[in-house]
Amino acid sequence: MRTIRSAPQPGKPRLTTSAMIASIATEGQKTKPAPFGHALVELARSRPEVVGMTADLGKYTDLHIFAKEFPDRYYQMGMAEQLLFGAASGLAAEGFMPFATTYAVFASRRAYDFIHQTIAEEDRNVKIVCALPGLTSGYGPSHQAAEDVALFRAMPNMTVIDPCDGHEIEQMVPAIAAHRGPVYMRLLRGQVPVVLDEYDYKFELGKAKLIRDGEDALVISSGIMTMRALEATQTLMRDNVDTAVLHVPTIKPLDTETILREAGKPGRLVVVAENHTAIGGLGEAVAALLMRSGVHPRFRQIALPDEFLDAGALPTLHDRYGISTAEVARQIKQWL
C-alpha cells in the first residue's frame, strides 16, 4: 500500500517546480526556438502530402508553427489520443503523411493499442512526435514517460528515435519523412538547447555517431543524455579521465556494427546513459547486443530507476535520479 509522504521541513530553501513543461536548457545555453515546428514547415513546402495533427497539444509540441503556416493541413483532433492515431492511420491509408503529436505518456500508455493495430500492424506512414519524453517534466508520473522507448521498441515495424538537441531535430524531420513507415520520435520543444553543431554532426537514420573519442571510458547515449555526457567529459578531463561519447539517436533499428566496434575496443569502461527507465531501453538493448556478440567490456547503466518518479523541480529530479551532468560525471568516476 502506498503511504502518504511526510510534510517537508519548514524553512529549508528549495527549488520550485518551474512548470509542467520545464525547459531543459541551462542558464545561458545556446538554444533554438521550436526546431520541430520550423523544420516541419520547411518540409511541408515541398511535400504536399504532409499534414499535422494533434490532440489538444499543438502549442505544447511546437505544431502551432505548422498550423499557422498551413491552416488547411492542420487537424485539431481534440483531447482524444485514440482517435488521433486511428485517424492518422486513415489519412496515411489515403496517401497522406501525418505528423501526429501529443505527450509521450499519452501516445505510449493511452493510445498504445491504436498505434499497434492501426499504424504499426498496417505499416502506415505515420510520424508520431511526442513531447516530454523520459523525465523532462517535474509534474509527476502522469507526465513522465519513463517507459516510452521500451514500449515502442517492442512494437514491430516501429522506428524509434531520440534526438539530443535542436540541431538534430531539424535534421530528423526530413530524414524520417524520407523513410517510409511508422516512426516514434521523442521531441524536445520550446527553447531547445543546441550542442551538436559544434561537433560537425550530421544525423543519419539508423546510424550511431562517435561524437568524441577517449581512452578510459565510452558513454553510449541517446537524447539529452548525449548532451549531459558531453558536458560530463569536461569535468572528467579535470580528473584525467578521457571519455568517448557514442551518440545513438536511432534506438530501433540499432546500429549494431558501430556499437560493437566501439564497445569492443579493449580497456574502456562502457556506460550506457539514457533518459528512460533501466528496463527495456537503450541500456538493455546494448547489453543484449554485447552479450549475443560475445563482447564483454565492463558495463554500467545510467538510467531512471524502476519506480514512480517524484514531482518537483527538474534539476533536483535529474540529480536525484542520476541523469544530471554532475551525477553522470560522478558515477563514471566512481566506476573507473
Next chain:
Amino acid sequence: METPTNTLINAPKLADRAYNIRRNALRMGKVQGQGYIAQALDISDVLAVAYFHAMRYRPEDPSWDRRDRFLLSNGHYAIALYAALIEAGIVPEEELETYGSDESRLPMSGMASYTPGMEMSGGSLGLGLSIAVGMSLGLKCKRSEARVYTLFSDGELDEGSVWEAIQWAGHYKLDNLIGIVDVNNQQADGPSTQVMTFEPLVEKLKAFGWFVQRVDGNDLDAVVAAFDTAKSHPEPKPRMIVADTLMGKGVPFLEQREKSHFIRVEQHEWQLALAALEAGRQA
C-alpha cells in the same frame, strides 16, 4: 461496381446475393468447425445491400482509388465479409476452403495485410470509426467522391474511442462517412443492453450531430431505402444506420438457439444449417 448490379438485366436479386453470402459463410464455418456464424447470418442482408446496391468498386482492382471504402471494425465478423467478398468476385471462391487454416488469406479475424478488399485490421474492438474519420477526411482533401462505410457492433459502443470518433465526425461534418451499427444485442458477456446500456441510441447519435436512421437490418427493402437515404440526404452530417438484426437469421434452429456471443455449432449441424438455409429460400 460503377452501376448498381441490381439494375442489370438478369443480375441476381439482392435476396439471392444475401442467400449466397449466408451460404458462403456456412461453408467456411463447416471447414473450420467454428466461426462467428450467428453474427455472419445476421449481417448478410446489410452486406448484400452494401456490396450489390450501394457501393462503387472494381472487383478486379480492390485498391482502385475511387472505390468506396468498407471498414470492418468488428473484425470477428470477417467470416461474413469474406463471404461477401467472394460473392463480389474480389476473393476467389476456391479460397473459401482455406478459411482459418495455416497460410490462408482468410484468417479468423479480419486483417488488412491478409485479404484483398479488407481495408483495416480489426480484432481489437473500437478501432474502425477512428480510422474512418481519417479516411473520410483524406478523401475530402483529395476531392474524391468516394464514401467510407464502417460496420461496427453494438458492443463496441462501450468503447470510449467510438465516441471520440462520433463526436469529431459530427463536429467536422464528415458527410462522406456512413456508419452501420449492428444491433444484435449480444456481446461477449451477455446482452449488450445489460452489459452497458447504449440506448436511446438514435437520440444520442442525433445529439452528436449525426443523421440517423434505424431499420430492421434483415428487411432488405428497408435496408436498401436506408442506404439510399444515407447517400442522398442533403444535410452536411455524418450518417448512421442503426440496424436491428437477428442472430442466426436464415437458419431457424440457430435463430432459436440460446443467444450467446459465440454460438456453438456441432460438427454434424453445419450440413443441417446449409440444408435449413436452402429450405428457407425455397419456402
